[in-house]
Amino acid sequence: DLVNPEVESEAEVAFEGALRPKSLAEFVGQRKVRGQLQLLLDAAAIQSRTPDHILLAGPPGLGKTTLAMIVAHESNRPLRLTSGPAIQHAGDLAAVLSSLVPGEVLFIDEIHRMARSAEEMLYLAMEDFRIDIMVGKGAGATSIPLDLAPFTLVGATTRSGLLPNPLRDRFGFTAHLEFYETEELVQVIRRAAALLSVEIDDESLREIASRSRGTPRIANRLLRRVRDYALVAGGGASLEAVQAALELYDVDELGLDRLDRAVMSIILERFDGGPVGLNTLAVSVGEESETIEAVVEPFLVRIGLLSRTPRGRIATKAGWAHFGIPRNADS
Numbered sequence: 001d002l003v004n005p006e007v008e009s010e011a012e013v014a015f016e017g018a019l020r021p022k023s024l025a026e027f028v029g030q031r032k033v034r035g036q037l038q039l040l041l042d043a044a045a046i047q048s049r050t051p052d053h054i055l056l057a058g059p060p061g062l063g064k065t066t067l068a069m070i071v072a073h074e075s076n077r078p079l080r081l082t083s084g085p086a087i088q089h090a091g092d093l094a095a096v097l098s099s100l101v102p103g104e105v106l107f108i109d110e111i112h113r114m115a116r117s118a119e120e121m122l123y124l125a126m127e128d129f130r131i132d133i134m135v136g137k138g139a140g141a142t143s144i145p146l147d148l149a150p151f152t153l154v155g156a157t158t159r160s161g162l163l164p165n166p167l168r169d170r171f172g173f174t175a176h177l178e179f180y181e182t183e184e185l186v187q188v189i190r191r192a193a194a195l196l197s198v199e200i201d202d203e204s205l206r207e208i209a210s211r212s213r214g215t216p217r218i219a220n221r222l223l224r225r226v227r228d229y230a231l232v233a234g235g236g237a238s239l240e241a242v243q244a245a246l247e248l249y250d251v252d253e254l255g256l257d258r259l260d261r262a263v264m265s266i267i268l269e270r271f272d273g274g275p276v277g278l279n280t281l282a283v284s285v286g287e288e289s290e291t292i293e294a295v296v297e298p299f300l301v302r303i304g305l306l307s308r309t310p311r312g313r314i315a316t317k318a319g320w321a322h323f324g325i326p327r328n329a330d331s
């Protein structure tokens with residue numbers, strides 16, 4: 001699925017690794033967040049301590065993993081990567097925490113999906129660099145305290161609203177990543193094209209950027225498809241190649257993919273513009289409600305096609321217009 005920012009093949013992981021900016025200066029856009037992170041890292045360096053714990057919130061593909069790597073790289077610390085779904089028991093987390101070296105940056109992707117029991121262990125670890133390990137069961141159970149090496153936790157979540165307050169409160173800093181402007185995506189793609197030795201003109205760059213759903217991951221992915229197309233068809237990464245590649249992959253002029261369009265079409269055609277509840281919507285398009293809420297809706301809201309109300313999701317005037325559906329007058 002070309003424009004689903006979540007799907008990642010092994011080849012793509014390698015491809016993304018090659019394109020990841022290594023420093024804050026190379027990281028395009030998110031100016032505010034970059035400034036805040038820089039300050040946090042500089043202050044920690046002056047005091048020779050581990051930087052505060054950092055929470056990165058925002059839709060997939062906007063640079064959360066990249067920023068975690070940059071935090072480690074810029075502060076010259078080793079990095080450990082894990083994810084919420086990999087932490088099913090408190091013991092999984094204890095194993096990771098107890099093996100950290102002093103100053104290590106621990107990145108937990110999708111931290112909202114970690115097991116509850118692990119969450120509680122994490123509170124103490126974040127606050128005091130200490131955990132209690134439970135040994136035995138029932139009346140004979142005892143807890144053994146264990147000191148940890150000081151570390152910096154970088155948590156990433158697509159759903160900061162799902163994090164329990166005690167966890168959220170333990171991060172020294174929360175960054176909300178925003179979708180990128182077209183101009184910023186032009187920079188992302190220009191940089192990637194140079195790294196991949198793809199020659200591409202400004203007009204084509206802009207066309208890819210404006211259809212990338214505000215998301216660097218999608219921009220890089222579209223560039224790769226355009227490169228492939230140019231390779232096979234000959235004639236270089238021209239505007240024609242861009243348009244052909246995008247058409248082949250079902251990306252419309254706003255960058256909407258099949259799932260975005262399915263969601264809008266359910267709201268418009270089946271529910272006459274809404275309001276529609278999240279769960280009804282998810283069932284209708286056959287997706288998990290978490291994906292609809294964290295991936296599909298934020299972008300549709302951002303480009304003004306959809307609005308979220310307490311009664312449910314509603315198509316806006318622009319939503320009706322984009323899909324060219326005449327409104328039913330008597331509804």
Ligand code: ADP
Nearest residue numbers: 016019020028060061062063064065066216217
């Ligand atoms: P997330 O962790 O939020 O899902 P990633 O950090 O994995 O997103 O970023 C996805 C891809 O997009 C990476 O290959 C990275 O190179 C690229 N990318 C993300 N943000 C930026 C940025 N600000 N500047 C340049 N490239 C970026």
